[in-house]
Amino acid sequence: MxxxxxxxxxxxxxxxxxxxxxxxxxxxxxxxxxxxxxxxxxxxxLNYGRLTAINIDPIQKKPFFHFAPGSNTFSISTVGCNFMCKFCCNAELSQLWKEVEGEEWTPAQVVKSAKEAGCSGLCYTYVEPTMFFEFAADCAALANKAGLYNCWVTNGYTSPEAIKAISRHLDAAVVDFKASGNPKAYAQLSSVTDVQPIYDALLAYKKNKIFIEVTNLLIPQYGESLADMRKLCRWIVDNLGPDTPLHIIRFFPSYKLQLPSPDLKLLESAYEIAYNEGLRFVYLGNIAGHKYESTYCPGCGRLLIERYGIMVKKIDLSKDFRCPACKTKIPIAGTRWIKQ
Ligand code: SF4
Ligand code: SF4
Structure with missing residues (x-):
């Protein structure tokens, strides 16, 4: 404790x-x-240092596509979550546990193991990382000293005060939306009655200069429409900027939400909407082999980072991260950790 x-x-x-x-x-x-x-x-x-999941993952799996591409990250988690999503892929860790469990680790052991495993950074993930904020913050401070990055994957419910506190050591955040931010879907599927804090958190990450990527899990059966998708994209363009990477994630039946996945046409329509609203880096997720997993130059359309599922197959960028053909600058953060 x-x-x-x-x-x-x-x-x-x-x-x-x-x-x-x-x-x-x-x-x-x-x-x-x-x-x-x-x-x-x-x-x-209650869960300080009680780790329930430890994995070495390619950073694309989180998914970070514009932060330290090609690097491996040491992913950790405890039990606990502040949402109760009916579609949670990690329900054993987020909701189904009875007593706080997990192997005891110290921040020094986490950082040492990450380095020994050849990872370039730490990722706080699988459940909402805010749930083990104190441990994550202690790991993050040590990791930075050891030359590692820190990133997390969050549902966006962290308070602006906590975001400010972690910003000294946090390099990047993936903020997950469900059902394009539809408030009814959040209430029915995640026990969340107010979605405004998610937008406030995104603004706090931006203010504190933390690199942001956004995901949106498309669940059309829950009151979500492509109009919601358009609204979300517009908000991102207006408030975070057109270079913010957006990942449109295909829903698969999971835990208590046993519904069919949206068809490919709907995902491709969502992609077009995002692109037409002005987002320059839009991706489709959970569709291995689809051409929209890769990064294309917004200037000339050239294939710049080729991906298959969670793997980076090829990076074709100049040393200063421009398109080799038309010289358009491509926003890539965490460049010191890039592995080609
Ligand atoms: S406010 Fe505190 S106690 Fe309540 S869910 Fe959030 S982190 Fe947990
Ligand atoms: S926020 Fe993420 S980890 Fe928490 S219940 Fe929802 S899907 Fe699971």
Whole structure:
């Protein structure tokens, strides 16, 4: 157990503001995520250093396509989540666990293992990384000192205060949307009644100069329409900029949501909408072998980074990350960690 960050006390009740649920937690109880407990008027993180998943992944799998392409990342997770998505692929870790479990690790062991495995950085992932914020922050500080990057994959519910605090060490974030941000779908599928904090978090990442990629899991059966998709794309262009990579992810039946996947035509229509709204780097995900997994030059259309599924097959960029044909600058962050 570890004293948590981001809480205040009012009498015997503690309010946690690590994420935008802002739980009021009475003595002895835990918040919505079940990994933060009020003990004697103090808030504790119950899952500090209790790792339940450790993997070496290509960074494209997260998916980061414009950050340190080709590098391997040391991915870690604990139990706990602040959403209850019916389609969660990691439900064992996010929701189905009974007691906090996991092997005990220290930040120094994580960083040492990542280096020994030849990874270029750490990724906090599989469940919402904010749920193990204190451990992630301690790992991130050490990782930066050791020359490794830090990135995370998030549902966007981290509070702006927590984003500001982690920004010293966090290099990049993938922010996941579900059903194009449709509020009804969020309420029905993820137990989330207010989607505004996700947009606020994106603005906080931008303000704190953290590199952002966005994903959108397309679930058309849940009130989502291509009009929602258009609205989301417009918001990204207007607020984060047209160079923000957007990954349109094909839904597959999973956990409690046993529905058919959207057909390819719908995904390709969503791709066209994103592109027509002005996003310059749009990708289709969960369709291995599709041409829209690769990066094309927005200037002349040349194939620049060829991918197959989660693998980078070829990078064809000049040393200063321009298209070799028309010299258009391609936004790539984390260039010091690129492995070709
Ligand atoms: S981190 Fe957990 S306890 Fe804190 S506000 Fe979010 S759900 Fe509630
Ligand atoms: S936010 Fe992600 S990890 Fe959490 S329940 Fe939803 S899909 Fe699972």
């Amino acid at each position: 570890h004293v948590a960050k981001f809480w205040k006390r009012s009498g015997k009740v503690v309010q946690c503001y690590l994420c935008s649920r802002k739980c009021q937690i009475t003595e002895g109880k835990t918040g919505f995520c079940r990994v933060r407990q009020n003990i004697g008027g103090k808030l504790f993180s």
